[in-house]
Amino acid sequence: MNFDTFVLAAATATLDDEPAAREHADAIEFRMDLAEDPLSQLRTYDGELPIIATNRAEWEGGEASRPGRLDALAEAAQVSAVEAIDVELHTLETPEGVAIAENVRAAEIPIIASVHDFERTPSSADLRKLLRRASKHGDIGKLAVTAQTSRDVLDLLGATQAISATGRTVATMAMGEVGRHSRAVAPLYGSRIGYAPVDPADATAPGQYDLATLRTLVDQLRSE
Numbered sequence: 001m002n003f004d005t006f007v008l009a010a011a012t013a014t015l016d017d018e019p020a021a022r023e024h025a026d027a028i029e030f031r032m033d034l035a036e037d038p039l040s041q042l043r044t045y046d047g048e049l050p051i052i053a054t055n056r057a058e059w060e061g062g063e064a065s066r067p068g069r070l071d072a073l074a075e076a077a078q079v080s081a082v083e084a085i086d087v088e089l090h091t092l093e094t095p096e097g098v099a100i101a102e103n104v105r106a107a108e109i110p111i112i113a114s115v116h117d118f119e120r121t122p123s124s125a126d127l128r129k130l131l132r133r134a135s136k137h138g139d140i141g142k143l144a145v146t147a148q149t150s151r152d153v154l155d156l157l158g159a160t161q162a163i164s165a166t167g168r169t170v171a172t173m174a175m176g177e178v179g180r181h182s183r184a185v186a187p188l189y190g191s192r193i194g195y196a197p198v199d200p201a202d203a204t205a206p207g208q209y210d211l212a213t214l215r216t217l218v219d220q221l222r223s224e
């Protein structure tokens with residue numbers, strides 16, 4: 001998968017959702033940590049959209065607990081439909097994370113190095129540092145923070161613009177209601193991935209638009 005242009009990922013724990021996502025999404029984000037039997041779902045997948053595999057750790061807002069979490073991700077990287085792997089920046093900075101990154105790179109798949117803050121938005125300087133670190137460890141550096149004020153959204157967009165202007169590939173979004181519109185406008189500042197559930201009842205983060213809405217918003221803003 002190529003992140004040279006914006007990729008809209010339909011976030012789901014059920015690969016059976018793929019036909020419903022196809023009309024609007026460019027990819028599926030398969031949340032292995034929320035899925036039943038994720039490896040067998042992957043092995044029997046025969047959809048058209050490429051998959052970003054995510055097995056989010058509990059300590060980063062997901063549901064995957066320790067035993068086997070990274071091994072499952074390494075196995076997912078062997079599935080041909082899996083065209084990108086999402087790993088937490090904090091994991092990539094550990095020896096186990098370095099090992100998984102080597103594994104994934106051997107399969108010639110890009111790594112999305114992600115950072116989440118479910119409570120706040122770090123300072124502008126810290127946002128830039130985090131994005132730089134994430135885009136150094138991953139092919140794409142991703143930052144999802146929680147905006148409490150509109151100033152937070154501006155800081156995130158500023159960091160997105162500044163780091164992408166240095167030639168790095170980034171993806172950013174502000175979670176929650178205050179930052180919701182960032183999901184539509186961040187692509188204009190250089191963000192290369194957006195996430196939305198097929199069904200709004202199955203949101204994988206606070207403040208997500210449903211897939212059809214985010215597709216429309218992003219496309220309309222881009223074509224103006």
Ligand SMILES: O=C1C[C@@](O)(C(=O)O)C[C@@H](O)[C@@H]1O
Nearest residue numbers: 011054144173175195204205
């Ligand atoms: O990291 C992200 C971004 C996200 O948290 C969001 O805010 O849309 C949704 C997650 O599924 C994905 O892994």
